[in-house]
Amino acid sequence: MALTAEYEAKLYHILRIIAGTLAHLLSFGFTVFVTTVARPGSSLFSWHPFLMTLAFSFFMTEAVLVFSPDCSLLQSFSRKVRVRGHWLVQVLTVCCALTGLITIICNKYLNDKPHFVTWHAFIGLITVLYICMQSLGGTSLLYPKLLNWPLAKLKVYHATSGMIGYLLGTTSLLLGMCSLWFTTSVIGISWYVAALCPILVSLVIMNQISSAYLSRKRIQP
Ligand code: HEM
Numbered sequence: 001m002a003l004t005a006e007y008e009a010k011l012y013h014i015l016r017i018i019a020g021t022l023a024h025l026l027s028f029g030f031t032v033f034v035t036t037v038a039r040p041g042s043s044l045f046s047w048h049p050f051l052m053t054l055a056f057s058f059f060m061t062e063a064v065l066v067f068s069p070d071c072s073l074l075q076s077f078s079r080k081v082r083v084r085g086h087w088l089v090q091v092l093t094v095c096c097a098l099t100g101l102i103t104i105i106c107n108k109y110l111n112d113k114p115h116f117v118t119w120h121a122f123i124g125l126i127t128v129l130y131i132c133m134q135s136l137g138g139t140s141l142l143y144p145k146l147l148n149w150p151l152a153k154l155k156v157y158h159a160t161s162g163m164i165g166y167l168l169g170t171t172s173l174l175l176g177m178c179s180l181w182f183t184t185s186v187i188g189i190s191w192y193v194a195a196l197c198p199i200l201v202s203l204v205i206m207n208q209i210s211s212a213y214l215s216r217k218r219i220q221p
Pocket residue numbers: 034048049052053056101104105108114115116117118120121122123124125127128168169170172173176177179180181182
């Protein structure tokens with residue numbers, strides 16, 4: 001029996017609510033899990049995984065989900081309030097990412113270890129620099145008249161480049177989970193379950209951004 005268009009739309013809406021709720025829970029759960037493993041404060045190093053996970057798993061995910069039509073925590077608020085929530089959480093992301101970067105650089109310096117020699121370190125550095133640039137670029141959306149570009153186009157560029165930033169963050173998290181420190185602390189099936197969290201959340205985020213901004217209809221002037 002063929003589904004009616006109305007029933008199909010309802011089903012799709014319910015699936016999007018489930019996926020969005022899962023993204024909230026997984027990004028929070030993953031952050032709590034890494035925090036438990038790292039025990040922030042137990043050493044200088046311990047702040048690095050904690051702050052980076054807080055930034056890229058929790059804050060950055062919430063900063064995007066705030067615009068979700070199905071599961072935003074600011075669902076009942078106006079677009080203006082959501083935009084404010086987005087950039088405030090993005091500022092927190094950048095602060096945590098920069099502090100996490102400074103922490104690991106200081107830790108390596110104190111332990112006389114070489115800098116930026118692993119894939120995690122290399123991609124991680126690019127990620128932090130990228131989200132700083134992305135956040136600076138985002139300010140142009142607050143003052144579009146300064147650039148004299150159509151706001152709709154600026155939004156699409158910001159969303160596309162945000163998607164790249166989010167994927168870089170997820171890649172850095174996953175590479176961090178491949179480090180000797182993490183693989184000796186978290187073993188067996190737990191590692192795979194933990195790795196699934198940022199992967200699943202990034203799929204929900206990619207879907208939200210692409211269906212909101214990158215469909216052909218939205219890009220056409
Ligand atoms: C998106 C999040 C992350 C970013 C951007 C990031 C960035 C970095 C950078 C730039 C370094 C190298 C610093 C240097 O060489 O002076 C580094 C080192 C390190 N990070 Fe992360 N990190 C992130 C998440 C994590 C997570 C979640 C873990 C653990 C689960 C972790 C574990 C480590 C370890 C063990 C090192 C030292 C070994 C190495 O250089 O590869 N990181 N990180």
